[in-house]
């Protein structure tokens with residue numbers, strides 16, 4: 001195979017962006033062969049692309065013989081069903097985040113991948129923020145032991161501001177039945193993935209989620225969560241879609257120092273002597289280890305979505321290692337589910353969590369929903385998709 005024939009399922013905001021990237025030649029050795037959407041208006045936007053076959057049923061695209069791989073960019077529940085179908089048909093699959101709405105669905109999707117007969121099938125996830133040089137640098141520093149023993153992580157990610165118009169732009173958005181959650185399911189999968197990728201899995205989560213606090217929606221739009229890690233480290237994760245200007249500030253601490261990311265600035269405050277050792281050995285009462293302030297050389301935000309698609313293509317054609325295996329995607333879903341489950345039950349949730357317990361809660365929320373969605377408006381023309389990342 002010299003080129004990957006890609007099919008994109010769901011060509012709404014994100015799928016449209018991916019499709020145009022491929023059509024504009026931004027992904028070398030990848031051709032857009034087919035697209036699928038249940039909305040004919042979304043398909044019609046590609047009538048100029050004469051060589052791209054159009055489908056209105058994902059199953060038909062998957063079985064068409066026109067594609068080697070699919071990118072799934074539908075609303076979240078479809079990731080599981082369409083993903084399983086594509087995997088069972090032997091296609092390579094790249095799924096948008098989150099890989100599924102809840103942990104039990106992630107397990108079904110991953111089981112389909114593991115059962116797949118074509119062992120060389122690839123299953124990747126669009127965790128585009130993993131291509132950001134800042135997070136890559138931090139990951140390497142942690143792996144190289146430069147931070148020492150992990151002690152604390154705090155992420156305030158409240159700059160996901162969204163308007164009422166955004167929530168009205170899709171019938172599925174911000175409903176338990178259509179989307180399966182709010183800020184934890186739609187905006188935060190990136191940070192939940194990164195916090196897992198960088199710091200590992202916590203063993204306990206306490207979540208405090210406010211539903212429809214800042215918007216006329218039924219799902220969570222403001223969250224504060226406390227995380228406890230197996231080695232005693234702690235974490236706090238704060239997010240909101242109802243705060244402007246908002247903050248994006250990540251701190252990761254170890255006994256050898258502290259990493260701070262805010263905006264494009266990445267700092268490493270390095271303890272000259274590891275603090276646990278210093279505490280035990282320094283004879284003075286009010287001393288602290290001397291600190292070196294280091295500005296890390298990591299600028300820009302990397303190749304993002306193009307980077308993940310280029311990597312997916314290279315993985316299929318050349319066997320390159322995937323930047324984001326879709327099987328990793330269960331961890332960010334579990335973290336978000338645990339925050340919601342804890343908030344709904346008023347109790348801490350131990351990880352690994354019982355996926356079925358959360359699924360039961362979610363089904364109760366869906367069954368009990370009396371929420372009526374505000375009249376749908378079409379997405380404003382000229383909305384810049386890149387401002388949604």
Ligand SMILES: NC(=O)c1ccc[n+]([C@@H]2O[C@H](COP(=O)([O-])OP(=O)(O)OC[C@H]3O[C@@H](n4cnc5c(N)ncnc54)[C@H](O)[C@@H]3O)[C@@H](O)[C@H]2O)c1
Nearest residue numbers: 010011012013014015036037038039042073074096097170
């Ligand atoms: N990686 C990122 O940075 C990023 C950014 C935004 C959205 N997303 C993700 O992309 C996905 C889509 O979000 P969006 O904002 O583009 O939503 P959207 O509503 O704009 O688009 C979804 C499209 O899927 C179509 N669709 C629904 N069911 C379908 C089905 N069964 N078969 C085929 N098409 C179907 C809809 O008609 C619509 O055109 C979500 O998973 C979202 O979380 C990722």
